[in-house]
Amino acid sequence: MLKKNITELSADQTNKIFNGDSIEIMREMPDNSVDLIFADPPYNLQLNDTIYRPDYSDVDSVREDWDKFENYKSYDTFTSNWLKECKRLLKPSGTIWVIGSYHNIFRVGYIMQNMEFWTLNDIIWTKTNPMPHFRGRRFTNAHETIIWAAKDKKSRYKFNYDAMKSLNDDIQMRSDWHIPICNGKERLRDNDGTKLHPTQKPEALIYRVIVSSSDPNAIVLDPFSGSGTTAAVCKKLGRRWIGIEKNKDYVRIAEQRIEEIDNPCSSSINIKSTKRDQVRIPFGTLIERGLIEIGEKLYCSKKKNIAIVQADGTLQADKVNGSIHKIGAHYQGTESCNGWIYWHFLKNNSLVPIDKIRDQIKSGIDE
Numbered sequence: 001m002l003k004k005n006i007t008e009l010s011a012d013q014t015n016k017i018f019n020g021d022s023i024e025i026m027r028e029m030p031d032n033s034v035d036l037i038f039a040d041p042p043y044n045l046q047l048n049d050t051i052y053r054p055d056y057s058d059v060d061s062v063r064e065d066w067d068k069f070e071n072y073k074s075y076d077t078f079t080s081n082w083l084k085e086c087k088r089l090l091k092p093s094g095t096i097w098v099i100g101s102y103h104n105i106f107r108v109g110y111i112m113q114n115m116e117f118w119t120l121n122d123i124i125w126t127k128t129n130p131m132p133h134f135r136g137r138r139f140t141n142a143h144e145t146i147i148w149a150a151k152d153k154k155s156r157y158k159f160n161y162d163a164m165k166s167l168n169d170d171i172q173m174r175s176d177w178h179i180p181i182c183n184g185k186e187r188l189r190d191n192d193g194t195k196l197h198p199t200q201k202p203e204a205l206i207y208r209v210i211v212s213s214s215d216p217n218a219i220v221l222d223p224f225s226g227s228g229t230t231a232a233v234c235k236k237l238g239r240r241w242i243g244i245e246k247n248k249d250y251v252r253i254a255e256q257r258i259e260e261i262d263n264p265c266s267s268s269i270n271i272k273s274t275k276r277d278q279v280r281i282p283f284g285t286l287i288e289r290g291l292i293e294i295g296e297k298l299y300c301s302k303k304k305n306i307a308i309v310q311a312d313g314t315l316q317a318d319k320v321n322g323s324i325h326k327i328g329a330h331y332q333g334t335e336s337c338n339g340w341i342y343w344h345f346l347k348n349n350s351l352v353p354i355d356k357i358r359d360q361i362k363s364g365i366d367e
Contacts, residue, residue: 008030008033009029009030009033009034009219009242013242014219014240014241014242015231015235015240015241016241016242016243017225017228017231017242017243017244017245017251017254017255017258018242018243018244018245019245019246019248019251020244020246021246022082022223022224022244022246023081023082023085025244026082026085026086026088026089026221026223026244027085029085029089029242030089031088031089032088032089032090032091032092033089033091033219034089034090034091034094034219034220034221034242035091035093035094035158035214035215035218035219035220036094036095036096036097036158036210036213036214036218036219036220036221036239037086037089037090037094037095037096037097037220037221037222037223038096038097038099038206038209038210038220038221038222038230039082039086039096039097039098039099039222039223039224040099040199040201040222040224040226041079041082041098041100041104041108041223041224042069042075042078042104042224043100043101043103043104043199044069044072044075044103044104045101045103072107075104075107076107076111079104079107079108079111080111080115082223083108083111083112083115083117084115085223086221086223087115087117087151089221090151091151092151092155092156093155093156093157093158094150094151094155094157094158095120095148095149095150095151095155095157095158095213096117096148096149096151097123097146097147097148097209097213098112098146098147098149099125099144099145099146099201100144100145100146100147101141101144101145102141102145105144105145105147108147109122109147112147112149116152116153117149117150117151117152118149118150118151118152118153118155119147119148119149120148120149120150120157120159121148121175122145122146122147122148122175123145123146123147123148123175123176123177124143124144124145124146124175124176124177125143125144125145125146125177125179125205126142126143126176126177126178126179127142127143127144127179127180127181128178128179128180129180129181129183130142130143130181131181146209148213157213158213158214158215159212159213159274160211160212160213160215160271160272160274161274162272162274163211163212163271163272163274164208164211164212166272167208167211173212177205177208179202179204179205179208180202180204181202182200182201182202182203182229186202186203187200188200188227188253188257196227196250196253197226197227197250197253199226200226200227200229201226201229202229203229203232203233206229206230206233207233207236207237210230210233210234210237210239211237211271214239215271216237216238216239216266216269216270216271217238217239217240218239218240219239219240219241219242220234220239220240220241220242221241221242221243221244222241222242222243222244223244224244224245225243225244225245225250225251225254226245226250226254227250227253227254227257228243228245228250228253228254228255228257228258230243231243231254231258232254232257232258232261235258235261235263235264236261236264237264237269238263238264238266238269279362281358281361281362282313283313283323283324283339283340283354284312284313285361286354286357286358286361287309287311287313289361291357291360291361292309292345292354292357293309294309294310294311295308295309296308296309296345297309297345297346298315298324298343298344298345298354299343299344299345299346299351300328300331300342300343300344301342301344301351303351305317305331307327307343314327315327315343317330317331318330318331323339324339324340324342324343324354325337325338325339326339327339328342328343339354340353340354340355340358341353341355345357
């Protein structure tokens with residue numbers, strides 16, 4: 001178990017799945033200690049009757065006690081209690097993902113908004129191979145909803161936009177994700193072919209969640225760990241994980257699953273950085289470090305326009321003084337301009353964008 005009154009999570013308290021009640025165990029964890037939470041809570045499906053296929057065979061549906069609640073009020077109380085702990089545990093920059101179906105997701109979303117979580121997106125997981133509706137009385141339920149939220153409205157949350165774009169063939173990632181349900185070799189089964197967990201999520205779904213909103217070595221909490229999918233994906237991606245699961249059999253399944261996964265190569269799990277996460281380097285820094293000289297001439301790519309570097313980091317051109325962006329816009333007759341790309345300096349009789357010098361500073365290399 002976690003030690004009481006700890007102020008932060010240490011290495012020996014992560015990469016573990018704790019067996020017990022999620023709310024009680026979370027209460028032992030310190031404030032602001034988790035970077036990311038993925039929660040797959042009970043859906044409160046209210047499946048009282050056995051479901052049969054057209055051939056009268058039994059559908060393997062969710063009938064476990066952990067998905068049974070006396071009424072909506074008891075489910076709402078349960079939801080409020082675990083979400084309260086999640087909010088306390090999230091770092092100011094952290095985010096939470098909660099997945100659900102039409103049975104529960106609207107109640108969960110209502111409670112999250114009342115707690116002042118700040119909703120960033122609702123993701124529609126479209127199941128490319130959904131289970132059919134055997135009774136033929138409704139539409140086939142082919143999607144689930146995931147709420148992605150920051151701790152509050154002021155959170156400076158993590159979003160690896162460029163990494164998501166790269167995963168999607170350099171096209172902006174949308175909020176509708178087409179991913180098959182867990183099946184085939186990925187689905188954990190016993191020797192008789194029976195599912196070891198009724199609601200095992202596909203690793204591809206969790207992979208996208210973790211890559212999009214965390215960096216390597218981040219601490220990821222799954223308060224309803226189940227068969228350990230979140231922990232398994234975390235290990236593959238070089239994240240630290242904490243799982244909590246009430247069912248001892250599920251804990252054993254998850255631990256065995258995780259043990260069979262090799263640790264990743266550290267260089268292979270790096271995330272493509274997003275521009276807003278990069279360190280801001282003013283043009284004046286180049287002058288302070290002597291990488292651009294006071295009085296040096298800067299040129300546009302065709303050498304048509306010239307500006308003189310001033311000691312205060314501004315440029316002087318055509319009796320106009322201003323930033324690299326303002327003077328570039330002045331010459332082009334536009335309202336704005338990216339001066340880092342527009343302006344060049346001479347090196348060995350060739351024009352080089354000043355942005356190349358900024359890249360050297362970011363890399364820790366000064367020529």
